[in-house]
Amino acid sequence: MRQRLVVIGNGMAGARTVEEILARGGDFEITMFGDEPYGNYNRIMLSNVLAGVEDESGIFLNDLSWYADNGITLHASTRIERIDRFAKRVYAEDGTETPYDKLIIATGSRAFVPPIPGIHRPGRGYHQGVFAFRTLDDTRAMIRYAREHERAVVIGGGLLGLEAARGLQSHLPHVTLVHAAGHLMNTQLNEQAGRQLKDTIEAKLGIEVVVDGMTTEILGKNAVTGVKLADGRVIPCDVVVVAAGIRANSEMAAASDLPVERGIVVDDQMRVQDEDDIYAVGECAQHRGEVYGLVAPLWDQAKVLADHLTGVNPFAEYHGSQVATKLKVAGVDVAAMGLKEPEHEDDEVLTYAEPKKGIYKNVIIRDGRLAGATLVGDVKKVAFLMQAFDRGLALPEDRAELMFDLGGPAGEVKVEDMPDDEQVCNCNGVSKGTICSTVQSGCKTVSGVMDKTRAGKGCGTCKSVVQRIVEWAAGGEVEEDPAASYYVPGIPMPKPELMNAIRLHSLKSVSAVFAKLGGEEDAKSKMGLASLLKMMWGAEYVDERDARFINDRVHANIQRDGTFSVVPQMKGGVTTPAQLRRIAEVAERHEVPMVKLTGGQRIDLLGIPKEKLPEVWADLDMPSGYAYGKSFRTVKTCVGSDFCRFGVGDSTALGIALEERYQGIEGPGKMKLAVTGCPRNCAEAYVKDLGVVAIDGGKWEIYVGGAAGAHVRKGDLLATVGSADEVITLTGRFLQYYRENANWLERTYAFVPRIGIDRIREIVVDDSDGIAAELDAAMDASVRAYRDPWRDRDEPATPGQFRTSLPLIVLPQVPVRA
């Protein structure tokens, strides 16, 4: 026979638990009892119903037909009075009794109504005009009564009281909020935040707020006429709404000899303590000492209980919830989570207040994790903070990013709230749905999903969102991805270990590395290995052309149609009429489809077919500008002291010198530089991998780790030096340190913060590790090994090096034999 499951309480927790049980295919004969005369509705939305922004009919979650369709017997308007634990029966008010095999108590809570004289009328319930705010019936009665009256007092300045006060304003002209504590929402907010909220509520909504107001009496003979406060003040009114807190509905359980403290005491499986077949969920349950008053925890509880009862996971456990609150009052944004004030001496606290705009924010950090946050007036960061709080994520190094969106990637969104068809990766057009279905098909590592879908493989800004979607879709079952620490995916070693092994075995070609260290060759690892080997071995490196990306095979940047772009070197962005004339002639002679100025201060000839590259280079007779490789790119300069009336340093000369020396040097990522002649920064040096800024007194500042691509970051000041020569030396040393230590494709904007600017300064400037001379020598060797690749134009390096790979022009046809 099917097991009989009885549920007492047909509210949000009870109905959700039944839904979760059905979703797991649980096979029970289900009977539900509800005190209220309805199916299950969304209690949270009562605030909106009161405010008139939501229709009653819109808040029902499960109407009566849902119960019928799922074979559930619902006894609405039926209150259970007693449980017989031994006979396993429940007894209803109307005298009926119902047997069970398993019992769930989900009786929620009720409004707490303090014993204020005059609040009740003997034998008639509340005094006429006094209301609690918990049920749909409460809400209907309140609306009906308020419409015919003038002045309301809401007792209680917590979430519920504020929402009630705001709602009442839709029905009558005067609302006063009386709060016993010193500031509003004192459970969630600290004093300053509470005061800010009061100012906003009064100024923006026109609700009068009285704090430190103990209500001592409800006045009026037949109906309410006012409330009296402890200090003797009388506030005239004809409606009183009590929102002074909630109390768990646990009396029935207590009367049935179940263990009850502030709620019904349950264990980690939501089983009532010492009972085999009785469970409790929702606001009536007390778990590990906590009784919750919000819905998020009860969703978690319902899942655990359903897992357990249906046997899907008999060992599922609930470990408590981190709660975050949001105030649902239009125009008044408040969100709070965790601590409202620091508790320990070494808790970090950040506070920002802008009273004129009604903004107050505070963030509390303990041991590098978010322990609490409050946002009043500006809740843009709430999704990000909630996530950090919920999951205990590592926090951004720049703590200000916790409170503000600073240029970087836009504020994080909650992935569960994103629609399935929302495009996550804008470069490769991958939607959330595609990522989720990839995870569901069994791919549970972040890099695996990125490989399969190409999400996050474009500019990379969406990687963190992709990661969060994978984590969410895998439901906490994300597999550790060991490859995350490898230099390249195909060789299971982090960079330092890999370099040691390469040195130890004298591995000088990519195929040798695979043969010795990797087992099978891996296309995705070839380019990174080629770059590393070239840096390590210089002239001794055995160059296998297939290890190169197409750009490096033909020394040009592949375009969307398979043609290439040609960017000749133009050191420091300085050119001459003769050079311009030559470029113009080449462009005309070869009918170059587009001539464009690049962001790196030089000229790009776009749309050159592969087979024409050698000819174009020969006609140009200029060196390569390396606009295609993971390498040193350009040095942007401003005009500097030679011409600019503000210039304090010769930025063009230094830029040219830098480019002259470091041209074409390969690295783990692109290296873009700039030199600017004064802090006005016309050459944008603050946002370069390495930027040099002339300052007064003949000195130069060197910034490293800047970026202005998909990621924007101002560089960190590495050193201030007194001469151009020192700039050149430190530039080489820094770049070499980066080349040796950065992961493949790790740009300086990620590398510098990872190592830390202080540590980099120790090594590169102060030579604390004693490796400066080595770094300089290694860089010097690379500089000496430089050879302009565009010189290799007379003899192709491989057969068909420049043969077209697409039918842009007609290819020689293979003779067809029958």
Next chain:
Amino acid sequence: MRPIASVHEIPLGEGRTIAVDGEMIAVFRLRDGSVRAISAVCPHKGGPLADGQIDLKQVICPLHLNAWDLRTGCSLSGQQDVAVYPVFIDDDKIMLGE
């Protein structure tokens, strides 16, 4: 069955595009000495697959780095599959056909 190229036209580990009867075929010479052939045009956005990097299993299109299995033509990154052509080496000729 017919020869379409000499092995010496394709460097080890690289690919070249060859036109056969008006069809564009990307032929790759793997580092183990064997050859593979697939349709030359990337099904994603028309990239030149012969310019891609390969290993013994896959080719990676140079434009957006999608990957395909060289033996089956199946996409390894959620794109459409590509056509594969049977090829083998006879002496120093690359032969097309079964």
